[in-house]
Amino acid sequence: MISDTAIQHLIDKLGKENVITAAEDLLVLGYDSTPGLHATPDLVVYPTNSEQVQSVMQVARDYKVPITPRGSGTGLSGGSIPVDGGIVICLSKMNKILEIDEENLTATCQAGVVTLDLFNAVAAKGLFYPPDPGSQKISTLGGNVMEDAGGLRGLKYGVTRDYVMALKCVLPDGSLLSTGGKSVKDVAGYAFKDLLVGSEGTLAIITEITVKLIPPPQDKRTFLAYFDDIRIAGEAVSKIIAAKIIPSTMEIMDKATINCVEDYVKIGLPREMAALLLIEVDGHPAMVTEEAEGVERILKEVGAAEVHIAKDAEEAASLAAARRTALSALARVSPTTLLEDATVPRSMLAETFALIERLTKKYALTVGTFGHAGDGNLHPTVLCDERDADEMKRAHAFYDELYEQVLAWGGTVSGEHGIGIAKKKYLARQIGPGGVAVMKRIKQAFDPEGILNPGKIFTDGQE
Amino acid sequence: MTDKKKLGNFTSENAPEYEDVLQCMRCGFCLPTCPTFSLTGRERSSPRGRVALARAVSEGKLEFTEAVKEEAFFCLDCRACTTACPSGVRAGEVMEICRSQAHQFFPLKHVSKSFREFVLQKMLPNPGLLETSMLPARLYQKLGIQWLVRHSQLLKLGPEWVDKAERMIPELHPPLRPQLADVIPAEGEQRGRVAFFLGCIMTLMYPEVSRQTVRVLTHQGFEVVTPKEQKCCGAPHLTEGDRDTTKLIAQHNLDLFMALDVDAIVTDCAGCGAALKEYEELLEEAGEHDKLATFRGKIKDVSEFLAEQGLRTEDLKPVEKIVTYHEPCHLCHAQGISKQPRELIKAIPGIVFREMEEASWCCGSAATFSLKYTTESQQILDRKLENVQATGAELLVTANPGCHLQLAWGLKQAGLKQEVVHITELLGMAVSG
Numbered sequence: 011m012i013s014d015t016a017i018q019h020l021i022d023k024l025g026k027e028n029v030i031t032a033a034e035d036l037l038v039l040g041y042d043s044t045p046g047l048h049a050t051p052d053l054v055v056y057p058t059n060s061e062q063v064q065s066v067m068q069v070a071r072d073y074k075v076p077i078t079p080r081g082s083g084t085g086l087s088g089g090s091i092p093v094d095g096g097i098v099i100c101l102s103k104m105n106k107i108l109e110i111d112e113e114n115l116t117a118t119c120q121a122g123v124v125t126l127d128l129f130n131a132v133a134a135k136g137l138f139y140p141p142d143p144g145s146q147k148i149s150t151l152g153g154n155v156m157e158d159a160g161g162l163r164g165l166k167y168g169v170t171r172d173y174v175m176a177l178k179c180v181l182p183d184g185s186l187l188s189t190g191g192k193s194v195k196d197v198a199g200y201a202f203k204d205l206l207v208g209s210e211g212t213l214a215i216i217t218e219i220t221v222k223l224i225p226p227p228q229d230k231r232t233f234l235a236y237f238d239d240i241r242i243a244g245e246a247v248s249k250i251i252a253a254k255i256i257p258s259t260m261e262i263m264d265k266a267t268i269n270c271v272e273d274y275v276k277i278g279l280p281r282e283m284a285a286l287l288l289i290e291v292d293g294h295p296a297m298v299t300e301e302a303e304g305v306e307r308i309l310k311e312v313g314a315a316e317v318h319i320a321k322d323a324e325e326a327a328s329l330a331a332a333r334r335t336a337l338s339a340l341a342r343v344s345p346t347t348l349l350e351d352a353t354v355p356r357s358m359l360a361e362t363f364a365l366i367e368r369l370t371k372k373y374a375l376t377v378g379t380f381g382h383a384g385d386g387n388l389h390p391t392v393l394c395d396e397r398d399a400d401e402m403k404r405a406h407a408f409y410d411e412l413y414e415q416v417l418a419w420g421g422t423v424s425g426e427h428g429i430g431i432a433k434k435k436y437l438a439r440q441i442g443p444g445g446v447a448v449m450k451r452i453k454q455a456f457d458p459e460g461i462l463n464p465g466k467i468f469t470d471g472q473e
Numbered sequence: 474m475t476d477k478k479k480l481g482n483f484t485s486e487n488a489p490e491y492e493d494v495l496q497c498m499r500c501g502f503c504l505p506t507c508p509t510f511s512l513t514g515r516e517r518s519s520p521r522g523r524v525a526l527a528r529a530v531s532e533g534k535l536e537f538t539e540a541v542k543e544e545a546f547f548c549l550d551c552r553a554c555t556t557a558c559p560s561g562v563r564a565g566e567v568m569e570i571c572r573s574q575a576h577q578f579f580p581l582k583h584v585s586k587s588f589r590e591f592v593l594q595k596m597l598p599n600p601g602l603l604e605t606s607m608l609p610a611r612l613y614q615k616l617g618i619q620w621l622v623r624h625s626q627l628l629k630l631g632p633e634w635v636d637k638a639e640r641m642i643p644e645l646h647p648p649l650r651p652q653l654a655d656v657i658p659a660e661g662e663q664r665g666r667v668a669f670f671l672g673c674i675m676t677l678m679y680p681e682v683s684r685q686t687v688r689v690l691t692h693q694g695f696e697v698v699t700p701k702e703q704k705c706c707g708a709p710h711l712t713e714g715d716r717d718t719t720k721l722i723a724q725h726n727l728d729l730f731m732a733l734d735v736d737a738i739v740t741d742c743a744g745c746g747a748a749l750k751e752y753e754e755l756l757e758e759a760g761e762h763d764k765l766a767t768f769r770g771k772i773k774d775v776s777e778f779l780a781e782q783g784l785r786t787e788d789l790k791p792v793e794k795i796v797t798y799h800e801p802c803h804l805c806h807a808q809g810i811s812k813q814p815r816e817l818i819k820a821i822p823g824i825v826f827r828e829m830e831e832a833s834w835c836c837g838s839a840a841t842f843s844l845k846y847t848t849e850s851q852q853i854l855d856r857k858l859e860n861v862q863a864t865g866a867e868l869l870v871t872a873n874p875g876c877h878l879q880l881a882w883g884l885k886q887a888g889l890k891q892e893v894v895h896i897t898e899l900l901g902m903a904v905s906g
Contacts, residue, residue, distance in 0.1 A: 032540060033535070033538075033540075034517050034526060034535070034538065034540040034541065034544075035515070035516070035517050037517075037525065037526065037529055037534070037535060038516045038517050038521075038522040038525045038526065039516055041499055041525065042499065043498060043499045043500050043501065045498065056514075082501055082504065083499070083501060083516070084500060084501045102514060103514060124505070145500060145501060145502070147502065147505050148501045148502065148504045148505050149501075271559075273561075274559045274561070335502070335559035337498075337500065337559075338498060338500040338502055338558070338559035338560045339559040339560065341496065341497075341498040341500075341559070341560035341561075342496075342559070342560050342561045345492065345495040345496065346495075346498075347498050
């Protein structure tokens with residue numbers, strides 16, 4: 011529990027309206043989008059500037075209270091869940107875009123800015139911020155940086171990490187740290203910003219972010235290809251990459267996903283097909299023409315059942331929007347959707363689909379698979395009911411076996427969602443005890459008291 | 474009533490289904506579409522937060538507290554979250570049910586209770602009583618506004634709303650219902666026969682709008698049947714959490730309209746249309762599944778109906794106006810009718826149509842919300858008016874009396890020149906004679 015003096019201290023610094031203690035509020039600020047996870051904080055604060063974040067951290071430090079950062083609560087590994095109670099620090103009111111620097115092609119914003127708002131603001135100035143996680147309409151930049159969020163454009167444009175140039179943050183000892191800058195090159199000492207990106211809120215709380223911007227592509231073409239067999243879709247992806255074509259987007263949906271998405275968007279997706287690929291090539295018009303021809307040729311060679319080209323930008327946008335709803339749409343079918351984030355080298359895609367199919371049968375489950383096929387990043391999602399203990403057991407066995415093979419192929423247990431709470435037990439399997447030990451020493455160096463976002467990344471035995 | 478198992482801390486009467494709250498996977502796609510979350514930034518005032526509260530009550534983790542009641546009524550029930558939700562969660566309906574629960578947990582004191590019952594159970598279901606006097610002062614009573622005055626404390630209403638309510642009431646004409654012939658023949662080649670569902674607010678406050686609806690329908694070749702025994706659709710009761718009276722009214726209207734030999738049941742009130750289309754769920758316990766499904770299939774908003782049938786444009790005269798369109802929540806979100814009104818508007822010769830930003834964002838009217846939460850309602854309205862103004866339109870077209878009242882009042886307050894018209898009034902301008 012948190013003492014009254016600590017609460018009063020926070021009220022003095024942040025104002026009464028930004029310190030929340032009502033049970034009903036606390037109850038709804040202890041979850042994110044990860045199924046089955048919920049914890050109740052003792053208190054929630056909404057800082058409006060960096061100094062207030064610092065004040066809150068100092069209170070947490072002085073009173074030794076756990077503190078967990080939160081943006082919009084759209085995470086998929088439980089990173090913002092206050093497992094030990096304490097303070098949840100919500101950065102959603104720090105939502106100002108501070109600068110769009112057209113000479114240096116950078117944008118600087120507070121951590122609570124919504125991803126799509128930044129995208130739109132820079133687009134209005136003829137610039138492009140590519141990272142586009144599925145939840146971009148509501149996810150915050152701070153959350154994106156902490157989880158190193160990916161998205162539909164990762165294949166060609168990379169992920170959040172590839173755009174972060176500078177960070178301002180508050181360390182667990184209450185001090186401020188500023189790392190990186192607008193210089194394109196910077197090798198002064200350890201690259202703290204690269205360590206902080208993807209640190210899942212366990213090393214520092216980010217207050218300000220400077221990202222790199224690029225000129226938008228002049229042209230693009232969007233394909234929708236249907237397949238009778240999902241393995242042929244996997245083969246198409248590998249062949250397109252092998253042909254040295256890097257589309258901006260290469261997304262896959264299996265039959266179950268197609269049907270759930272179509273139930274929601276009603277745009278005429280093919281319900282009978284085993285899989286579809288959404289492929290987009292973009293860039294200079296001449297290059298787009300050449301790559302589009304290549305993609306079309308390969309799709310026909312491998313035996314796609316049908317290939318369609320979006321007639322205009324509006325149709326292309328509606329297809330991408332439809333794809334973004336995949337996970338939530340799968341939730342129509344069952345009360346619980348267990349989503350995973352397995353990522354394999356792209357040459358192993360067809361094998362991975364075959365494996366998922368085999369394991370689905372073996373454990374008698376309903377699974378919908380979608381994901382960023384071009385990145386080898388798949389989201390096999392078990393559609394289940396958390397009230398059915400036996401089904402949940404089978405679901406976990408399914409993932410255990412899947413991950414074992416994914417790791418054997420040189421893949422990773424998390425492509426873009428993070429370890430958080432949900433995947434703690436898989437981490438050691440991937441990086442080994444030596445790797446975990448180094449990570450823990452880093453954590454110890456930043457946060458010796460262990461107050462910042464406790465209970466994440468490492469299992470108890472490792473702590 | 475069938476015996477139901479008690480769900481957590483809800484009472485067994487009119488409780489939400491556990492499946493409905495479990496359906497939310499908390500992706501947060503609803504957050505940017507929710508007007509109340511946009512105002513407060515408070516998770517509990519978002520659809521995701523409200524469903525989480527309902528889930529906590531149903532899992533016994535939270536009592537049905539004052540705050541849960543507050544959120545149930547602070548929800549605009551605009552259904553924007555339903556449109557945005559890929560998982561099919563209906564947070565608005567869950568909140569409607571919680572309003573009903575709120576009345577069970579926080580019963581009104583005796584006098585207040587009998588007055589509320591008088592308005593909801595006696596006056597609204599009985600169109601004859603509603604129409605006996607048309608003095609505006611009496612009208613307030615009939616619409617339950619006096620009830621609100623008496624409950625201003627209970628509902629935490631500030632003093633400013635009485636003034637607002639007074640100024641919102643449009644110039645009144647005699648109610649339309651007694652004036653309409655039971656059957657009005659089609660003009661030209663007859664294309665079908667429709668029943669007209671005439672909403673209470675339409676007949677009392679906008680009789681001239683509904684007159685245009687009938688005129689347009691007959692002009693388009695439809696014979697219009699208006700059964701006089703029809704009652705209120707039940708939406709006000711549902712909104713106020715009186716589900717039992719809603720069910721009685723619904724059964725009456727269902728039987729009445731299903732006895733008619735008509736191709737469709739048309740309404741020009743988005744709120745009524747949405748309520749009528751929900752009879753199927755509301756009355757499912759009664760078991761008349763085929764009848765309910767047929768009824769559901771026949772209910773058409775006038776825009777939906779005319780767009781489906783195709784507008785006969787041969788003898789429409791040009792309307793030289795720049796117009797924009799505000800989507801009533803109960804049309805676009807509750808009924809999924811969005812492109813049809815635009816098709817009709819664009820089909821009128823002479824019209825210049827200008828799309829506004831955020832056309833489907835609530836106007837802040839939301840039944841009695843605009844009176845209960847005057848400040849918040851004004852903030853939502855201001856956002857809407859800015860978008861209207863930016864279009865430079867001369868006419869603001871909409872299709873629901875609640876929006877009509879709120880927008881007309883807002884524009885007048887702000888000193889803006891736009892005039893609000895119902896879509897059938899606009900069509901009426903194009904109909905000769």
